[in-house]
Amino acid sequence: MATITTISESVGANRIVPTVAIPYPVGNPNLNTADEYNLRKDMVGRALKGLATEIEETTQF
Amino acid sequence: MYKILYYVNQFFGQIGGEDKAGIEPEFHQKSIGPAMGFGVQVKGQAEVIGTLICGDNYFNENREAALEYIMNVIKEQKPDMVVAGPAFNAGRYGMACAGVTVAVQEQLGLPVLTGMYEENPGVDACKTKVYVVKTGNSAAAMKDALPVMGKLALKLLKGEEIGKPAEEGYLPQGRRLTVIADERGSKRAVDMLVARLYDKPFETELPMPVFDRVTPAAAIKDLSKATIALVTTGGIVPHGNPDRIQSASAQKWGKYDVSKIDELKGDYYTIHGGYDPVYANEKPDRVAPLDLLKEYEKEGVIGKVFEYFYTTTGTGTAVGNSIKFGTEIGKELKEAGVDGVILTST
Amino acid sequence: MKLEQNRIYIKDIQFGDVTAVNNGILTVNKEEMINFLKEDPKVKDVKLDIARPGEKTRIIPVKDVIEPRVKISGGKGFSGVTQTTTQLGDGIVNILYGAAIVTVGDIVGFQEGVVDMWGEGAKYTPFSKTFNLVVDIEPAEGLEPHMHETTVRMAGLKAAEFVGEAGRDAKIDETLTYDIGNIDEETKKYPNLPKVLYVEMLISQGLLHDGYIYGVNSQLILPTLLHPNEEIDGAVISGNCVAACDKITTYQHQNNSAILDLYAEHGKTINFIGVIITPELTTLQGKFRSCDYTAKLCKTLGANGVIVSEEGYGNPDSDLLMICKRLETAGIKTVLITDECSGWDGASQPLADTTPEAVAVVSGGNVSHVVTMGPADKVIGNDKAIATLSGGWEGCLEADGSLKCELNAVIGATSEIGFHYCTAREY
């Protein structure tokens, strides 16, 4: 899970979830609590789904 | 005639094998083991005035005491140079040779030389500071190693210019030195371009770092039975930073038991020097989402969150260290039977 | 275009009654030259001195180095700058080969730029081998910084023309002919040779950080195409004062080694079709535009291979690698010339920016490499500048007056047009 996904790709990461921002990759302090929670839950969910998905090459989830 | 002091371990010092690896350092005013063969290589110009012998285990477990003894002998004997090894692929012997040569060079300013197989862990401990002659991986390579070491030792003693690693037979030190080339830069550039245009071999003067491609791991078949670990390069650590992980250019990583907590908030904060810490300090789970992994665990989506959380800082950290951290952490997780990892970076 | 360069070998410079060349000795009438330069009311005073190869002389702070020349036919001097605008690149020029005008003048207190004529320091600058007429310019008081810089720059160029005039009727020792026709003609002549362009990047960022093409500040241009002859005939000049080791002095434009070495291969292994000057701007939008435009010119002209040279260190590294990436992606084989900063011990990552496309790079050496230069018998310029040069760390001035400085203070040491011989190798 990274914000600068090009760097992740350049070091060989295969399953990538793009995140929100560098100081708060898995979060967003500009949102209200409920919205931030939903966003975060969804992102981590996507990361888990990525781990359970067969891939051939670098893939963003 | 230059005077050389030689360092070997218990085995090459002809005291004994693994059972003698615990012996304390001792000094003999004669050439023993490889010191004899080395002496032949420098005959007429330098002589070995004595041999220091120390057990590999003793050196690595009592480093300070061992070095104190060794340094005292060197101060008394006043050699012009200290040579250690070659250690071939013997790891503890390599670490000892590295320890002795670096200490002698840094504290006494004497020229030093050792020899090792390139994969010996001792290489990384000293190659940027001292010359390490490249050897084969076992003592069978002794007869090839000693002439190279002898030749390089004489050059170092005389203060002669040391050529490129491949020419002199030492392992590259990773230092880029400025030298005067035979052709001016533009001529070298034109030659390089012409070589490229005619598909001939060429060598760049400034190699770019190479990044690895990795074959994707197979998918996790059943998430609900999987153990998932959380790892971050976002510098999230327990309050007080107990392991003193660096805020930039990290030299180490840490692991912390998170089996008893539901979120990082409260107990953790960021020491990362590469971003504005305000948002992460408010809620460290914004960087490493332990809270949500725990939720998914409770919901049964995943089997288990691994009991340890791994962390380091990514900013300014050398590629070499990053590879080392990744390998070490990966090994632990694999041995612990972890099925998948969420790695977050800032 | 066809340019004939007549070289008059200069074996010494002396002050004398007339400004002339006799038997390879260049004599300069000091008073006449000073009066000529002082015709500009903004020039308050001028001091002239001579520095010869091997003398224990240190020149500091050097602003620019210029080769004295006189155009015999086909255009005039520094067109668009000291002269009205004329087309350069054709005709005949006489060159006082082996002589150089070196201007010193501290426009700002932190200027560096040292030329040592002897010893260890001499190894690192190409201008230790030229006979240098040093022109120390003191401008009128109260000039604002831009005017100050312009005054010193113009005085240097005028000085080179004044001295160059001595070559008009002097005995010619050697004639070199530079002759490349239009792209169509050359391609008919050499249909099987790969087409090659040279991309020369220029710092284009404001005061003390400028370059000029026919007098046009390169900040204001889109990347532009030149015939190689135009640059070696004086179309490009330097307004750059603070990148001593890797700036391109006017002398280095007049004798651009990348152009000359490509010329030497023209018709043999390559078809050298031109020079593109690319400004190194400060804004990211500007950088993207320049880099896109440069790559587009290379593609449009059908280049198979390109050499790209940088000027400076820091933000220009971004432009260099962006251009490289665009060219390689377009299938154009590219060689970069740059310098590197790998720290005092040479152990740091040499470039901050990297791109995997930069597979062929020539290094002009490590700008942080520390050299120890012996005490000079004579310092031309400003002693105080030595303090600046040596400032910033403990133990830089040795007890015997030797000076430890980083290569970045030495004029032309790590030239990124490949004018000099330094490089860095991994040990």
Place this chain on the structure above:
Amino acid sequence: MNKINDFSIVTNNPIVKEKYSQVIFVDGGFEDVLIKTRDLVHSGHELINHPLGASIRMFFSPYRSIIVSSKSTELVDNEHVSIMESSIISYRKQMENRMPDIVNSQDYAIIDSELLDSSVEEMKRFYN
């Protein structure tokens, strides 16, 4: 950035502070200016000019002025972030053995301000 006036200058240069109205003043050194700018870029401000100068000499400057967009967006520009990060690494590496050239502070302040003026002029040729 949409309009020419939508920019702010992150600076520690007193001359710039006097001269421009849209200044985010940093009470610190060159590195502090880089860090402040980095934090702004991380939070969605556009980086307008390159954070580093064009020569080693300018690394020794005690003063630096960097232009960013005054408004932030949700979209962080990866390229801008990369440029910021590599500039900070580059700056630290270069200053490992050197100190800012304090003796010539006044001249650096003038040149930094002049170079900023050039950047603003350059910027105006893009945004209007």
